[in-house]
Amino acid sequence: MKAFSLSLKNLIRKPGRTAMLSLLTAFLALSVFGGSVIVLSLRAGLQSLEARLGADIILVPSEAQSRISFQNMLLQGTSGAFYMDASVMDKAMDVPGVEKAAPQTFLASLKADCCSVKIQVIGIDPSRDFTVQPWIARSLTGALGDMDVVVGCKVEAGIGEIIRIYEQRCKVVARLEPTGTGLDTAVYCNMDTMNTLLAAAEAKGVSHKISSGDDSVVSAVYIKVRDGYDIDTVNTALTGKLRKVTAVRTRSMITGVSDSLAGISRTVTIMIVVIWALAFMILFLAYILIVRERSREFAVLRLIGASRNMLGRMALIESAICGLIGGFTGIGLASIGVFAFSALIESSLGLPYLIPDISTILLLAAGTMMLSIVVSALASAFAAWRLSRVNPGTALREGC
């Protein structure tokens, strides 16, 4: 008579009870796995944002909406278009401590007959850029030609495909890797292409408050501070020297996101702890009641030769199997929710969101499974101990 085979038969014979116990464990696994994937994705998104920004300071027009628009563009992928005089770049380079300055020009397309898709177009100067080029270089060998575009991973356009922006045909030459930021919905081009698109937008009656073909405007300037200089000091100097321009420390943007992430992480952790505490208590009581209800069954087993230890092991094995089934179910349900609806979760949170790689997810799943089995077994430990103390005679006589 083997404990494992007997336990398995017990579980199969009572499918309703097995299902209920597994369901409780499934809630535990679902909360741990789902919550952990979300928190890890937010952390990966934050790291990606930090790496993607590349610059120490970003100069944007001082209009109140510009900074908000720029932040929303980075975090949520909302379109934005604002401009300032390009001479800002040369003035910025004169400030002590500024090592590099790279301009970017933004243009928002429309979802209309003129355009295949509503996207954020970002024009870069390949000769000066140091933030986007390293990312583009991973996907594109060679220079970014005129009317060629590089698209973010969320733009559904394949390499070689033509997309229309203000009736201008642009060829997709590369797709960027996911970053988890709003820039996944952007399209990158060189400045000549951007000037063509700006002129086309003007011709369509979409005013961006600039002259068509005017290459003396930029939307943002990314600043790299020279080693040995204090970033805050350079930031202050830039703010003092440049009129109608706001200098944004990228660190402050990242700190804001980091604080939001910490808040969400704390909330998720508290929820997981509460769910686990409740479920553990319910499982604990459930196993005690089950053992009490089955005391006659176990008494008969004792009479036909089962040892006290075997009865205890049976209870633990049954709970471990329920934990295993519940773990699989919970991880499966959480996976469907978190991965299938990742785009919805990302847009709801409004924070950088990048799903971890497959090895991390598998490790997380394995850890969650182990935790489910261990917690399920622990919940039944007291009941198993009581079971090993069952007096067959008393149990059969009293039926309790």
Add this chain to the structure above:
Amino acid sequence: MNRKIVPGCIMFILSLIIAIGSTTFLRPCVHDDGSVGACWWAGKALLGLGCLLAVLSVLTILSERARFGIYLSGTAVSLLGILTPGTIISLCSMSSMRCRAVMQPAMIILFAAAGLVSLTGMFFCAKP
């Protein structure tokens, strides 16, 4: 309750969620300028498939002789429903848009569940 009609009942509930959802909480994108994209037609197709699935599930409850064949049809309709958004009928170009973020994954999951339920019904009908 006869276990052969339980899958039909579950399929009916799923088909109602699909049909109602395709026009409400699982609807496709609505553009700012009031125009409709390809995803709108995908939504209409899913509404039709949901209604068809509802009719088939009612027939599995009412008809005893053709039950296996109706479940088989339900499986085929479910497969069509999985392929409709994004494969047979294209959706919007941005993966953050409603049709791709909400409608497509939800409908695939619902039709996959309906397909599994249909297969279960076929299994129960095939057993003596």
